[in-house]
Amino acid sequence: MKMMKPLALGLTAAAFAAQAFAADVTIRLAHLNPEDPFQSHSGAMAAVFKSLVESSSNGAIEVQLFPNGQLGKDDEVIEQVRAGIVESVISSAGGVAAHYPLVGVFDIPFAFPNIGVASRVMTKDSAFGAKFVADMEGATGLKVLGLIDSGGFFAFTNSKQPITSVEDMAGMRIRTMTLPTHEAIISSLGGQPTPLPWAEVYTALQTGVADGQMNPVPIIAFAKFDEVQKYLSITNHVITPYIWTMNADFYAGLSDEHRTLINWASEVATESGRAMSRIIEASENGLPKLAEKMEVNVVPPLEQAKFAEAAQPAVRALIEAQYGAAGLEMLDALLSSIEVEKGAF
Known part of the structure; x- marks a missing residue:
């Protein structure tokens, strides 16, 4: 893995220092898009995840959100997650491609006939999704928490x-x-x-x-x-994926109880993001x-x-x-x- 630029490290450290925490476990979750959950699916995913994890852990886990690309470009933040500097990130296919090029298979044009089929296939729980996730985890060393479309066709x-x-x-x-x-x-x-x-x-x-x-x-x-x-x-x-990953060592180091919480909270949050994309498309905020x-x-x-x-x-x-x-x-x-x-x- 290439060395991160000192400036990027400095900015990242400064951003983290600005958010003091007292919880037993802190998860720093980054994504590219607006924080408002009604503006983007990754904003919705992050907001739902934070709410579920913090409330269900009774404050033992704090989730700090870094939206709008605050911590750097997409591929750079994935690098930070792989290095253990950031715990988790929701990334576009463009960012993922620098670390796992086979994400490009989703780009075969006009392969998906409708959003219903896309939603059934582009999830980590589908037969293909399970195969894709296992291969990506093996190639990158990352833990995949969610697989979702990037907002529609x-x-x-x-x-x-x-x-x-x-x-x-x-x-x-x-x-x-x-x-x-x-x-x-x-x-x-x-x-x-x-x-x-x-x-x-x-x-x-x-x-x-x-x-x-x-x-x-x-x-x-x-x-x-x-x-x-x-x-x-x-x-x-x-239609391309967004992929939600977590540092594998961090994930493995959690207690069984906290891992179970992360698993179901990320699943619920991912489905919330999928629904929010459809809502935005159909609302006055879309077309x-x-x-x-x-x-x-x-x-x-x-x-x-x-x-x-x-x-x-x-x-x-x-x-x-x-x-x-x-x-x-x-x-x-x-x-x-x-x-x-x-x-x-």
């Missing part, structure tokens, strides 16, 4: 024109997470992928460094991209809010099929090239799980 926003067909993507600079699979999606559609960390996205869109970006509607809303983007195109082309400033269009199924025809082979080829047989085996396990869950509806 991705849509495109941009400042140039409505995206109604693959041809509209030509030459458009689209910000992506630092995920090779996302870069492959944009390249296969004729766009120019512009990988940037989350903290730089708003400014990049505002200054024209990037023409557009892709994210779920709840994230587009709380990030206020409607202030710097004119067009919102509903493509539902991909209706964005439509007040943005021109919204829905890409019809026939055009979506053309997007899929262009992007699916590119992502599969990248997974095979970068991750070999292990990558294809994990991808095919995901696709098989999706096919099974389709039968539930």
Whole structure:
């Protein structure tokens, strides 16, 4: 593991020093998004977890929250958790990819037919989820507490024109997470992928460094991209995970009683986050809010099929090239799980 920069360590130490505690156990939980539980699913997860753990432990465990990327970039905070400097973090796929690249298997475009199937597959308790979590834990040494979608299916926003067909993507600079699979999606559609960390996205869109970006509607809303983007195109082309991890040594060092509490509280909190994403999508804080400033269009199924025809082979080829047989085996396990869950509806 690479050495952390002294400045990052200093800032982290200063942030921790500002929060005195007297509990027997302290859990520092970080995430990228707003603290308000009604603005983001990770905010809801953190708030519910804190409430359940502190009340059910009768104050023996204190949960300190660090929202809005206070402790650094996503991949940096995961590094802090692996090093034992921070106890826990709820991370985007972009941050996880630096530590566990196979998270990219979720990025096969148009694989999930609806949010119901996605919710059944993208959980640590599903057959695929259990396989994925076991592999990630073995590769990283982290304890996985939760697996959840990042807020819903991705849509495109941009400042140039409505995206109604693959041809509209030509030459458009689209910000992506630092995920090779996302870069492959944009390249296969004729766009120019512009990988940037989350903290730089708003400014990049505002200054024209990037023409557009892709994210779920709840994230587009709380990030206020409607202030710097004119067009919102509903493509539902991909859905990515957020993964909640904890330092494995810290987890193992808890008492049996406290581990049991952490397990059920994180499960309840994760389901609360899943529900909050759906609520935000359906509320005035979701698409209706964005439509007040943005021109919204829905890409019809026939055009979506053309997007899929262009992007699916590119992502599969990248997974095979970068991750070999292990990558294809994990991808095919995901696709098989999706096919099974389709039968539930």
